[in-house]
Amino acid sequence: MEELPVEILGDIFAMLEIPDLVRASCVCSSWHTAYTSLRASGLYKRQQTPCLFYTSESAGDNIACMYSLAENRVYKLTLPEPPICSRTFIGSSNGWLVTADERSELHIVNPITGEQIALPSVTTIEQVKPIFDDAGAIREYEVAQYDGEEEFAGPYTRAPNKLRDSLYVKAFVFSDSSMESYIVVLIHEPIRQLSFARAGDTEWTWLPPSAQYEDCIYMDGILYAVTSGGGIDAFDVDGPTVL
Template sequence: MEACSLARTIGLWSLPIHPRMFFSTVFRVLPKLLGLPPSLMKKFLKIKHEHIHPPHMEIEVGGSPELPHELLVDIFALLEIPDLKRASSVCSSWRSAYTSLCNLGLYKRPQTPCLLYTSEYAGESVAFLYSLAEKRSYKLTLPDPPIHTRYLIGSTNGWLVTADERSEMHLLNPITCQQIALPSVITIEHVTPIFDEAGALSKYHYSRHTGSPRLSRFCSDQPSILALAELRSYLHEKAFVFYDAYAGGHIVVLIHSPYGQLSFARLGDDKWTWLSQHSFFHDCIYKDGLLYAVTSQGKILAFNLRGPVVTTELIMDITKDFTYENIYIAQAPCGGLLQVWRTQETSEYVEDADPATYLTNTANIKIFKVDTMAEKLVGIDSLDGHVLLLGLNQTLYLSVEEYPHLKANHVYFTDDCELYLFGCQNNRRDIGIYDLANNTCEELSPQLWSNWPNPIWITPSLTRL
């Protein structure tokens, strides 16, 4: 488990910025906290601003009135994490308030999702957060192995799931820099290590068997031999980190090849547990102590992972014959389930053409309520003041009342097509915003990101595991 130093934490947000921005935010929320009349606040702000003139946040803010520590903690609890992290670097008293906020577990403010991406113009350990709230990017310096060398295979509750150059997986919180190694990939049912004469791991055997007799007829009897870095292009598909309140711990769930199978591990486990009887999964959520997983044909299964034996319940049977869409599952505010079908169009294949000209684009998104009583899907045309975020992240269904910087009745999407991502790593990514009212797409921003590693949605978090 690795955490970044204080110096590194401050360095994550070392963009030039004027402290006036922080004071402006602070005093915007003071009337609400103190119950002060506007006239008195204006007078106080006038005095305050007369003492603010330093050009960078790294220098001490001297000569300004000190706010009580407890009041600063209350104010900081209202800031989004990018502002909070930068505020913590202004001076020692603000750093102290930030530390108290984190250590006491008082920071509960909902965070607007960001796009995490890398840039070819930055170092190998540097990533960026593009804030949907502020429409600007923040620089992050992350622990080894370098983020540019990893595959980004999942994002849940502020945590990335990555695969390194040995195809081993880690959890990484890009805000706190805490990092946790997951059970070795050689403990997954389909992977066997190959050692050289010196006893060092050199390659992997990768098997394509399944627990389904029907599918086993089509599986090759001979495992493939893959280089250490090569396995992740064949095995890893999508990963999640869920909190199990009943067990008081976290569960990591991996959708992996062959055939979109499921394995899981609790933090602290030394191996992965294979759920062998089902395949072709696209997405998962964790709800009311159960793991809900949807297949490429819209079938939904619920797994109870708590007992000594995993039990399975069929929630919705197959709803479609064809599997050309990406399928997602989300929890609606009422507690029900949604299915989302995303269709992507690909450019026409031209022999001998530059591979970079092969592109995919989101063409259509359909949303359905899951009616478990009638055992059918009910199409809906509007999200009623909500938004969706799709990609390799856990699918998010958010209220614009709680996240006012997001566009109601829109879907924010990133690339998650396995074949396109791993087969065309340097091609333009399919990232944008889909308007459900008129079925059109718009750019998220002028392209800031490198095409690889693939950009991914993440909700910043200060949570430590």
């Protein structure tokens, strides 16, 4: 096997699951060369067998467990604060998990590398207003119920640890190749509206005035969003103004 040409080794390696691929790269120098060449070419696109991601009280507050169906084994991953066991999962894509902590603040975390990035504060979402106590701490949040055209009901309030349950619907992390970065898109209440943020943003950008979104995808600077009625809206989020 070690005498096979790099091209043939690459074809074989391209059929392996990621754990087996990494192990193969450690066998010898020629296999490592084939592994490096395959990764650099961008041709490794094998669909991976799904893993079950969960937390356990016995494992610890900052330990996440990932059960591999392909290997029939559990990996334990140490993740940064806040405790992963106390977070709500809003979405996952491109290797990232989107989580909401007990203050309803959002973070994206890569469970494999342990990298974590804080997203803009929930207080910068258009419909969310913080209400402070006498000491200056956030006591609760007020959520206005409007869609950019009209207010269809009165505002409601939620405690910091309860807002995440009623505000967030779904989140996506998309690669932004034009800026070698990422963009996070959030479907949120009221009535399933859209907001997005790029790497380094300090606030969420709201996309009015439509609503009732179910899913979305980002391609070549355009965000395509599908509504519950089957319609598709397109937003140019790379332009000087969002259209």
